[in-house]
Amino acid sequence: MAESIKKYDVVIIGGGPAGLSAGIYTARARFSTLLIEKGGVGGQIINSEMVENYPGFPQGIGGIDLTQAMHQQATKFGMETLYDEVTGIKASGKQKTVKTSQGQFTAKAVIIAGGADRLKLGVPGEKEFTGKGVSYCATCDGAFFRDKAVAVVGGGNAAVTEALELTKFASKITLIHRRNELRATQIMQERIKADAKIKISWDTVVLEILGDKAVEKIRLQNVKTRKESTLPVSGVFVAVGSQPATGYLKEVLKLDNVGAIIANDRLETSVPGIFAAGDIRSGSIRQVISAAGDGAIAAVNAGKYVSG
Amino acid sequence: MSKPVEINEAKFEETVLKAKMPVLVDFWAPWCGPCRMVAPVVEELANEYEGKVSFVKVNVDDNPKTASQYGVMSIPTLIVFKNGQPVSNIVGFRPKPELKKNLDTALAAG
Numbered sequence: 001m002a003e004s005i006k007k008y009d010v011v012i013i014g015g016g017p018a019g020l021s022a023g024i025y026t027a028r029a030r031f032s033t034l035l036i037e038k039g040g041v042g043g044q045i046i047n048s049e050m051v052e053n054y055p056g057f058p059q060g061i062g063g064i065d066l067t068q069a070m071h072q073q074a075t076k077f078g079m080e081t082l083y084d085e086v087t088g089i090k091a092s093g094k095q096k097t098v099k100t101s102q103g104q105f106t107a108k109a110v111i112i113a114g115g116a117d118r119l120k121l122g123v124p125g126e127k128e129f130t131g132k133g134v135s136y137c138a139t140c141d142g143a144f145f146r147d148k149a150v151a152v153v154g155g156g157n158a159a160v161t162e163a164l165e166l167t168k169f170a171s172k173i174t175l176i177h178r179r180n181e182l183r184a185t186q187i188m189q190e191r192i193k194a195d196a197k198i199k200i201s202w203d204t205v206v207l208e209i210l211g212d213k214a215v216e217k218i219r220l221q222n223v224k225t226r227k228e229s230t231l232p233v234s235g236v237f238v239a240v241g242s243q244p245a246t247g248y249l250k251e252v253l254k255l256d257n258v259g260a261i262i263a264n265d266r267l268e269t270s271v272p273g274i275f276a277a278g279d280i281r282s283g284s285i286r287q288v289i290s291a292a293g294d295g296a297i298a299a300v301n302a303g304k305y306v307s308g
Numbered sequence: 309m310s311k312p313v314e315i316n317e318a319k320f321e322e323t324v325l326k327a328k329m330p331v332l333v334d335f336w337a338p339w340c341g342p343c344r345m346v347a348p349v350v351e352e353l354a355n356e357y358e359g360k361v362s363f364v365k366v367n368v369d370d371n372p373k374t375a376s377q378y379g380v381m382s383i384p385t386l387i388v389f390k391n392g393q394p395v396s397n398i399v400g401f402r403p404k405p406e407l408k409k410n411l412d413t414a415l416a417a418g
């Protein structure tokens with residue numbers, strides 16, 4: 001498709017809380033703004049049915065409701081949204097070219113807010129049974145496991161959130177964790193330990209997911225005793241962490257040892273005019289509020305760069 | 309402008325299985341964040357494929373029989389039907405270009 005290359009003041013990569021907050025600021029400051037999102041708007045937080053720690057919502061707010069409101073707010077100020085995946089960025093002086101799978105755009109400043117991708121478990125059976133018992137979203141798929149036994153793999157906040165969410169549907173939940181303590185915050189740990197439906201399998205890893213047409217059981221191993229066992233389950237919910245979505249940026253920007261983007265306190269990256277915001281930034285506390293805060297900081301400094 | 313139409317179990321045979329045109333069925337539920345995320349993308353596709361593919365939505369909460377008949381255990385799931393047969397099955401939300409590619413392949417086949 002030989003279309004003329006569209007020009008913007010600011011291109012934002014990623015439509016999670018960081019990118020949406022940045023868009024509210026740049027669009028409201030009258031910079032022409034394009035947000036590019038590979039999936040749908042909302043980011044990781046759409047997996048959370050109730051966000052309890054975002055200020056201003058004493059009753060909590062659904063992750064999707066929160067981010068749809070953010071998207072409306074940015075759109076109202078003139079931000080445009082494109083559903084496509086960014087595959088590369090090229091910087092030459094003050095002009096940046098952002099490549100997507102279907103076209104390209106130029107911008108004076110780019111804000112990278114691509115967040116993190118969920119990690120896969122990486123065991124046999126995972127891919128084959130995705131959508132046939134293997135799931136990455138308890139709020140979406142919990143209801144398909146009414147009165148069934150399920151496993152949740154992981155030990156952080158995401159895993160604990162998923163396990164608690166599943167208590168609404170499943171008859172029995174086994175949380176499988178490779179260590180002997182959880183990384184989740186105290187309040188989440190208290191909730192999970194108080195729930196009679198949830199059992200925790202410590203020091204345990206999943207070796208294989210088995211079944212015929214759908215998941216029927218998983219093979220486990222205790223990492224200390226090396227003993228193997230099988231657990232009959234109909235569902236396996238994977239929440240084993242996430243990885244910064246920077247695969248296409250390795251040659252472009254300075255990254256830290258886990259692949260997160262290194263930025264200074266103005267959220268400038270190693271390339272002038274490219275900013276990083278949210279979970280994708282090295283040192284982020286990986287929460288909605290910090291992502292939103294990053295978005296604002298990156299937007300204001302991107303604005304200064306565009307005008308300067 | 310064509311928008312995906314919400315249908316129920318009773319209408320499934322007539323609207324999907326007996327349709328002359330290929331039909332993309334979006335299995336979803338109101339409590340599913342990624343389903344609501346993918347909805348605007350599916351709406352864009354419905355416009356782009358107007359006249360070539362019809363688009364319908366099935367709420368799995370209200371229509372559990374249809375969902376289980378086609379083995380839907382994770383949503384969103386998009387299934388393309390041609391001549392009453394499921395020919396392509398996409399689980400979870402995917403980038404729009406990937407959805408288009410999948411749809412084009414399904415349309416081209418047989």
Ligand SMILES: Cc1cc2nc3c(=O)[nH]c(=O)nc-3n(C[C@H](O)[C@H](O)[C@H](O)COP(=O)(O)OP(=O)(O)OC[C@H]3O[C@@H](n4cnc5c(N)ncnc54)[C@H](O)[C@@H]3O)c2cc1C
Binds near residue numbers: 013015017114157279
């Ligand atoms: C189950 C769960 C529960 C959580 N609960 C809470 C909670 O209660 N409170 C809280 O504060 N935080 C919570 N979090 C963490 C919170 O979701 C994240 O900190 C927050 O979403 C980060 O926002 P972000 O905008 O930086 O990135 P993300 O939310 O990851 O959004 C990034 C977006 O960029 C897109 N993208 C990535 N790469 C590209 C590309 N190349 N091209 C185009 N688009 C791209 C992605 O598709 C994604 O939509 C939870 C997370 C999970 C998984």
